[in-house]
Amino acid sequence: MRIRFKQIIISLFLVLGMSFYHSGAMAQEAHGADVIPLHAIVVGQDTVPVITLAIFDVVAKMPKALRKERERWSRLRNAVYVTYPYARSAARVLKDVNSRLASMNKKERKAFLATKEKELKAQFGDKLENLSVYQGKVLMKLINRETGQNCFEIIKELKGGFNARVWQTVAFFFGGNLKSDYDKQEDRDIEAIVQELEMYQQYRVYN
Numbered sequence: 001m002r003i004r005f006k007q008i009i010i011s012l013f014l015v016l017g018m019s020f021y022h023s024g025a026m027a028q029e030a031h032g033a034d035v036i037p038l039h040a041i042v043v044g045q046d047t048v049p050v051i052t053l054a055i056f057d058v059v060a061k062m063p064k065a066l067r068k069e070r071e072r073w074s075r076l077r078n079a080v081y082v083t084y085p086y087a088r089s090a091a092r093v094l095k096d097v098n099s100r101l102a103s104m105n106k107k108e109r110k111a112f113l114a115t116k117e118k119e120l121k122a123q124f125g126d127k128l129e130n131l132s133v134y135q136g137k138v139l140m141k142l143i144n145r146e147t148g149q150n151c152f153e154i155i156k157e158l159k160g161g162f163n164a165r166v167w168q169t170v171a172f173f174f175g176g177n178l179k180s181d182y183d184k185q186e187d188r189d190i191e192a193i194v195q196e197l198e199m200y201q202q203y204r205v206y207n
């Protein structure tokens with residue numbers, strides 16, 4: 001890694017320049033308002049002015065591989081922070097819908113699902129449409145994490161196999177997969193970010 005020696009050289013010249021300037025000034029006889037108090041040290045027969053520079057960081061240029069990894073992590077972290085609340089909402093809605101459907105006949109079930117779908121579109125439609133394809137993929141993983149079912153299974157259960165296959169085809173053309181499952185080992189980066197987010201939420205609750 002290449003150290004920015006230029007910053008060090010510039011700082012060195014500033015120190016030397018200020019030392020020479022103040023040494024010359026002190027060599028002249030001071031009169032009245034020309035007197036400027038300075039910190040100094042005595043070296044042998046000489047009195048040398050001393051100044052303290054502001055602290056600055058000397059950093060190495062980040063390697064390309066590390067920059068790419070940081071970009072990947074930042075992108076994933078942002079996607080989890082954006083989509084995790086939707087996954088939590090999906091889990092609550094699915095639990096509520098399944099409990100209600102259990103006591104309904106086919107006609108009531110169809111009417112209830114149509115009404116519920118309309119409500120959810122009004123509540124989340126615009127927000128979900130603004131998600132990027134990448135964020136959508138992360139959301140599908142998180143929905144599986146929160147519900148125990150992948151998106152294909154949920155659609156098939158609520159809307160039927162034909163609708164599930166249609167939406168799976170649409171997702172495929174956008175590089176997605178409704179059958180995406182969440183694996184804590186494979187998706188350990190997502191899991192780490194979720195744990196971070198949950199700890200942050202708990203901190204806000206107790207503070």
